[in-house]
Amino acid sequence: MQIKNLAVSVNSKKIVDDVSLTVEERSIFALVGGSGSGKSTTGLAVLRLLAPGLEIKSGEAIFGGRDLLKIGAEELRQVRGKEIAMVFQEPLYAFNPVLTVGQQIEEVFTAHTDFLGEKRLEETLRLLDIVGIKDPLRVHKSYPHQLSGGMRQRAMIAQAVALKPRLIIADEPTSSLDVTLQARVMELFLKLRDEFDLSVLLITHDLGVVQHMADHVAVMNNGKIVESGSSGEVLKNPKHQYTRELLSYVS
Amino acid sequence: MKNRAWSQFCENRWAVAGLIILGIIHAAALFADFLAPYSFSNEERTYSYAPPSKIHFRDEQGSLVPPFVYGAEIKFDEYRRRIYQDKADEKYPLSFFVQGDKYKILGLVPTTIHLFGVKEPGRIYLWGADSRGRDLFSRLLHGARISLSIGILGVAISFSIGLLVGGIAGYYGGKTDDIIMRICEMFMMFPGFYLLLALRAVVPPNFNSIQVYLAIVVILSFIGWASLARVIRGMCLSLREREFVLAAKTMGLSDLRIIIRHILPHTLSYSLIAVMLSIPGYILAESSLSLIGLGIQDPYASWGNLLAEAMGIVQIKFAPWILLPGFFIFITVMCFNVVGDALRDVLDPKTSQ
Amino acid sequence: MLVELRGVKKHFAAVGAQNKVIKAVDGVDLVIKQGENLGLVGESGSGKTTLGRLILKLYDADAGSILFEGQDWAKLSSRELRPLRRKVQVVFQDPYNSLDPRFSIRAVLAETFLGQKLTKAAQEQRMKDMLKSVGLDEQALNRFPHEFSGGERQRIAIARSLLMNPKLLILDEAVSSLDVLIAAQIIELLKDLQAQYQVTYLFITHNLRVVKKLCQKIAVMNSGRIIEMAKTDDLFQQPLHPYTQELLSAALSYRSPKVETVYQFGEKSVLIDHGNGHFVVK
Incomplete structure (x- = not known):
């Protein structure tokens, strides 16, 4: 996926300004910045999920030869479900509280495949197993609030990869988790990349989280990308003052 | 937030219409003495079941004159029923801000000025008269006072009890909660109307009108608080775990203060909806009591005991206007329900969609 | 001695399961000295938040005693306790939840003056x-x-x-959502x-x-128990318990734990002194 000169504004104030980045096939791209830097907005803008009031001023988001910012609603729906999946920070709010986790993962198959009931259950359990849930059957039957934060996050990732998307946009997927779980969820993304051949656009405020796994890092501040490059390069040899500041807090 | 809710509410035309109608009815009740040409007990028995007076704007020659009504000539038909005919030679001009029965504006300033009326011995019956020749329009306005105020006062009392009791049960939980909830269930177990009758039977028969009025208010609130207390208790159970409540606790604030200042305000939008939707119940309960003669007693008027006159088929046939109180009960109840429903859609995102 | 905990336990009934209890805090001895900041570290489910709320007297302990400045608050009536509560305050994790949304900041702050002339x-x-100052x-x-x-809300x-x-x-995950x-x-x-404010x-x-x-x-908690306690520098340089080592590597180098992170403790496991105030569970 390639984002070119993306600009988003609210009340004619630019909160994302001329952002360009390229997520290569089978790579993990980390978009790093403090709160209010515009990193989440960038991720949401790509799937046209911006809150009312936020407006895409210009730019392109090329994915599979199409510009996601220009395609029709039905085509966009197909892309959203099947080709690009999203993982949010707080999985408790991303799940519907009155349906079981299993029902909600199966729902994805109902909407996008012609799998029958038994096949759906089988696939769902397999996914839960892949994301490292030891007791898939129990989780399948549980309601979101009955699971721990880490479990919920895994279940949401399982839902995200259900249709074998080519790209996952993960917005602060570990920020609400314990440090020990953060590392585990990060490793899960690496595993999924290999298993499903997908790319990950990882949006986070914590440079430390990405240091072992991102191939590419872009640092955002005040709506602009201030530094970008291969993760080894950026982390070892930060050029911009803001990157250095971010790094100083994690070492 | 508030503005958004308000503009959303305004999009619902039925609700806005309901709110306006409720406003008019309540304002009319508040200024009943002034708006009504007669007091509730002003009777003129010769005018039993007099039909609504026609207000004329033109004289016999067809030229425009200030509005007036004719005097009535009363004849009897073969069943000795009264037949009212206009007396062409008796004209009573309709005038505004006229002297009439004594009253006090809002219970404070004594005066005798009424919005409109005609000179004695003429009578103006805008919406007809009842069996004792009392003006139904005036009695409806005075009745609105009692019917509506019983609704509002009853709700106010039962909701204060319900909020506080529910708040206490939810905040403390445990045994306190168990005991209070069992008591609530006891109240909710009895069918409302029979409980109403039973409690009414306890009230001594020699009470005067004001005492009866207050007794009815107390009885109604006594029945109504339990269901609200249950819901509020449920909300408080979850609110008491919220961190700002815990913070208030560690600050050493008293429990009562925490309940009133930090917990109950968060149940406000629910309570507001519940209030709107339960006022009709109180109005109907008062009307039912008065209709069967256990409520407000003549000569005082309430919509219920006004409607009691319409219990005979003969009266309805020859004086259909005595059904008007029923119409007002219907309209008011409908308006409260429509406004309450709209409020729920706006304030309670869980049920709207 | 500002706070002293002796054998404190708090068990909860498990939701949905009969006769099952969650041993949130299961026998904790702890001392907090005036001016000596203590870090209480553990994963979710370790009982650290419950322990904080026990000290705040938001919960009553099932066993053991908590002394604040030598006084056991459990023995006081609620009337006697209320003025003392000022002495222990808390900042919660979620800044969106810890301030009453209906109160202006003036009203929030003015509430602290209640009972003062x-x-x-x-x-x-x-x-x-x-x-x-903030x-x-x-x-x-x-x-x-x-x-x-x-x-900004956390500052408020x-x-x-x-x-x-x-x-x-008590700062309960006060910066975790930032x-x-x-x-x-x-x-x-x-x-x-x-x-400036003489606070611990x-x-x-x-x-x-x-x-x-x-x-x-720093005290490290797991499964309702304290498993290691030491001066900060000692703990960072020489973590003795394998769980502490995992926590450190997760926090500092973002490596995920290799060992099982939930421990079972018997009645007999106690903290052993390794010198220089460094305790490890055995």
Whole structure:
């Protein structure tokens, strides 16, 4: 996926300004910045999920030869479900509280495949197993609030990869988790990349989280990308003052 | 937030219409003495079941004159029923801000000025008269006072009890909660109307009108608080775990203060909806009591005991206007329900969609 | 001795399962000294938040005793307890939940003066001074919680707590929902305020990195027990328990744990002194 000169504004104030980045096939791209830097907005803008009031001023988001910012609603729906999946920070709010986790993962198959009931259950359990849930059957039957934060996050990732998307946009997927779980969820993304051949656009405020796994890092501040490059390069040899500041807090 | 809710509410035309109608009815009740040409007990028995007076704007020659009504000539038909005919030679001009029965504006300033009326011995019956020749329009306005105020006062009392009791049960939980909830269930177990009758039977028969009025208010609130207390208790159970409540606790604030200042305000939008939707119940309960003669007693008027006159088929046939109180009960109840429903859609995102 | 915990236990009935209890806190001995900040570190489910709430007397302990300045609060009536509560204050994790959304900042802060005889002008002055110390403008008084960012709200929560003149301030994951830059600023602020307000911090967190700069002593919790306790430098340089080592590597180098992270403890496991105030569970 390639984002070119993306600009988003609210009340004619630019909160994302001329952002360009390229997520290569089978790579993990980390978009790093403090709160209010515009990193989440960038991720949401790509799937046209911006809150009312936020407006895409210009730019392109090329994915599979199409510009996601220009395609029709039905085509966009197909892309959203099947080709690009999203993982949010707080999985408790991303799940519907009155349906079981299993029902909600199966729902994805109902909407996008012609799998029958038994096949759906089988696939769902397999996914839960892949994301490292030891007791898939129990989780399948549980309601979101009955699971721990880490479990919920895994279940949401399982839902995200259900249709074998080519790209996952993960917005602060570990920020609400314990440090020990953060590392585990990060490793899960690496595993999924290999298993499903997908790319990950990882949006986070914590440079430390990405240091072992991102191939590419872009640092955002005040709506602009201030530094970008291969993760080894950026982390070892930060050029911009803001990157250095971010790094100083994690070492 | 508030503005958004308000503009959303305004999009619902039925609700806005309901709110306006409720406003008019309540304002009319508040200024009943002034708006009504007669007091509730002003009777003129010769005018039993007099039909609504026609207000004329033109004289016999067809030229425009200030509005007036004719005097009535009363004849009897073969069943000795009264037949009212206009007396062409008796004209009573309709005038505004006229002297009439004594009253006090809002219970404070004594005066005798009424919005409109005609000179004695003429009578103006805008919406007809009842069996004792009392003006139904005036009695409806005075009745609105009692019917509506019983609704509002009853709700106010039962909701204060319900909020506080529910708040206490939810905040403390445990045994306190168990005991209070069992008591609530006891109240909710009895069918409302029979409980109403039973409690009414306890009230001594020699009470005067004001005492009866207050007794009815107390009885109604006594029945109504339990269901609200249950819901509020449920909300408080979850609110008491919220961190700002815990913070208030560690600050050493008293429990009562925490309940009133930090917990109950968060149940406000629910309570507001519940209030709107339960006022009709109180109005109907008062009307039912008065209709069967256990409520407000003549000569005082309430919509219920006004409607009691319409219990005979003969009266309805020859004086259909005595059904008007029923119409007002219907309209008011409908308006409260429509406004309450709209409020729920706006304030309670869980049920709207 | 500011706070002393002796054999404190708190069990909860498990939701949905009969006869099953969750041993949230299962026999904790702990001492917090005046001026010596303590970091209480553990994963979710380790009982660290419950322990904090026991000290705050939001829960009653099932067994053991908690002495605050030598006094057992469990033995006091609620009337006697209420004025004492000022001495232990708390800042919660979620800044969106810890301020009553219906209260203006002035109302939030003014509530701390209840029961004190202060003139309106004196209250106003104290509120303004306090906002200044936590790095906020006095204009904030007229605004409402939703108008502030997460970091600013935590500053307001800290201001409210400090206005009570507490001896102990419990910070329950107080920076966990903030991004690294803001979190670092809050930690700096807490350090600055400590001397001025003569307060001791109990910092509850899952992230060892967060408490490194602020706390002199760290206790690691797991399954309702304290499994290692040491001076901060000792613990960082020489973690003895394998779980502490995992926590450290997760916090500092983002390596995921290799060992099972939930432990079972018997009645007999006790803290063994390894010298220099370094205790490890056995």
